[in-house]
Each structure stands twice: as structure tokens, then as C-alpha cells.
Amino acid sequence: MPSTRRVRILGILVAVLVFTILYLTADARQARDSDFYQKTVHAMDAHNGKDTEAADVGQRLKNAEAAAKKAADAAGEKHKEAVLGVDKEPLELDDEIEKSVAGRKKMNKAEKWEVTPAGGKEAKPSPPALSPEEEELENELNDILKRSPIIIFSKTHCPFSKKAKHILVEKYKIVPPPFVVELDEHRLGSQLQDILEKMTGRHTVPNVLINGKSIGGGDDVEELDTSNTLIDKVKQMGGKRIMEAKLSEA
Numbered sequence: 001m002p003s004t005r006r007v008r009i010l011g012i013l014v015a016v017l018v019f020t021i022l023y024l025t026a027d028a029r030q031a032r033d034s035d036f037y038q039k040t041v042h043a044m045d046a047h048n049g050k051d052t053e054a055a056d057v058g059q060r061l062k063n064a065e066a067a068a069k070k071a072a073d074a075a076g077e078k079h080k081e082a083v084l085g086v087d088k089e090p091l092e093l094d095d096e097i098e099k100s101v102a103g104r105k106k107m108n109k110a111e112k113w114e115v116t117p118a119g120g121k122e123a124k125p126s127p128p129a130l131s132p133e134e135e136e137l138e139n140e141l142n143d144i145l146k147r148s149p150i151i152i153f154s155k156t157h158c159p160f161s162k163k164a165k166h167i168l169v170e171k172y173k174i175v176p177p178p179f180v181v182e183l184d185e186h187r188l189g190s191q192l193q194d195i196l197e198k199m200t201g202r203h204t205v206p207n208v209l210i211n212g213k214s215i216g217g218g219d220d221v222e223e224l225d226t227s228n229t230l231i232d233k234v235k236q237m238g239g240k241r242i243m244e245a246k247l248s249e250a
Contacts, residue, residue, distance in 0.1 A: 149241035150178035160218030175244040210237040
């Protein structure tokens with residue numbers, strides 16, 4: 001049997017061991033309950049949550065980028081089909097088209113193709129190009145119309161032209177003054193008279209234009225003067241280009 005001394009020593013060792021275990025357990029529990037421990041745990045949890053959220057955002061961005069690229073590719077294919085005419089039946093060439101020695105087809109020089117623009121609508125024919133003479137006439141008329149808001153197309157020997165010039169140039173003070181074109185002295189007089197007929201429907205002289213619109217000839221100007229409506233007519237049709245219009249002082 002063990003001696004009393006050994007039993008006592010063994011009991012003391014067991015008591016010390018139990019006390020040590022209880023002490024360490026209490027310290028660990030106290031450490032877990034401390035503010036530092038709790039803050040550390042919360043910080044680690046928050047960091048892990050942010051990492052997870054960042055990973056989710058990155059994945060969503062990748063998905064959005066892939067979807068945008070797919071949509072752009074689809075739009076590009078549709079545009080290509082619209083321009084190149086994909087999925088349409090190939091053109092059937094006439095028998096007159098010859099084959100070259102290389103096996104490629106070439107079109108007869110006398111044959112012409114009609115081009116239809118995108119959208120299926122036929123192209124409108126462009127206006128015919130002006131001849132040098134027509135272009136010169138158009139430029140001359142435009143230059144004349146820029147000289148003054150009131151243009152008097154006249155002829156030196158015409159009494160009706162003299163009547164219109166007397167009223168508009170001498171009886172009234174109009175600023176800027178009317179510009180007179182003597183068609184019988186102008187190098188393009190006859191051509192100008194023809195184009196004026198197309199513009200205004202009037203072939204005779206005088207032909208008085210205000211801002212490019214005809215108000216008639218000598219009798220028409222005289223009637224406006226007699227009815228005291230000439231100034232109003234000039235201001236109405238001349239607009240801002242007419243700075244002054246009144247009877248000349250005697």
C-alpha cells in the first residue's frame with residue numbers, strides 16, 4: 001500500500017492541476033468578453049463581407065460587359081446585312097454578260113445597271129447640269145438682283161419704261177435707289193428677258209421686281225402712285241432692305 005506521504009503529495013498535485021485549469025479557463029472567458037476581442041472579431045467579419053461583396057460586384061461587371069459586347073456584335077451583323085444585302089437572292093445576270101478567261105464574269109459595256117439606294121426607294125434623277133451659257137446667265141441675274149431690292153428691267157426706247165423710271169426714281173425717294181437694267185443695251189438682254197418671263201410670267205417691259213417678285217409694268221406702277229399705295233407696297237415687299245420710301249421734296 002502507498003504510504004501516507006505519497007498520497008498527500010499526489011493530492012496536492014491534483015489540486016494544483018485543477019486550480020491551474022480553472023484559472024486558464026477563466027482568463028480565456030474574460031478575454032472573449034473583452035472589448036478588444038469583440039472589436040477584432042467584428043472587424044474580421046466585416047472584412048470578409050466586403051471581400052464577398054467586391055467579388056459579387058466584379059462578377060456583375062463582367063456579366064454586363066459580356067452582354068454589351070454580345071449586343072454590339074448583333075447590331076454590327078444587322079448593319080452589315082443591311083449594307084451588303086445579306087440573305088437576299090443574288091442578281092441574275094443577262095446572257096449578254098461575257099465570261100473572261102479567268103472564269104470571272106464581266107458586264108457588256110453597252111449595259112447599264114440601275115442603282116437603288118438603301119431603304120428600297122429609287123434615287124431621284126439629279127437635275128441636268130447647266131451649260132456654260134446658262135450658268136453665265138444665272139450668275140448675271142443673281143448679281144443684278146443683289147444690286148437693290150427694286151430692279152427695273154427697262155428698254156431705252158419704251159415709253160412705259162420711261163413712265164415707271166420717272167415715278168420710282170424721280171418722283172419718289174427710295175433708299176437704296178432702284179437699279180435700272182436697260183435690256184436693249186445689255187449684252188445678255190434678250191436672254192434675261194426670256195428668263196424673266198419664266199420667273200414672273202411677264203415678257204414685256206418694263207418689268208419691276210421688288211425682292212425678286214414682279215409688281216407689273218408702267219401702268220401698274222402708275223396706278224399704285226395714283227392710289228397713294230406705292231410707298232406701302234414698296235415697304236411691304238421690300239421689308240428690311242428698304243431703309244426709306246417717301247415722296248421726293250419739290
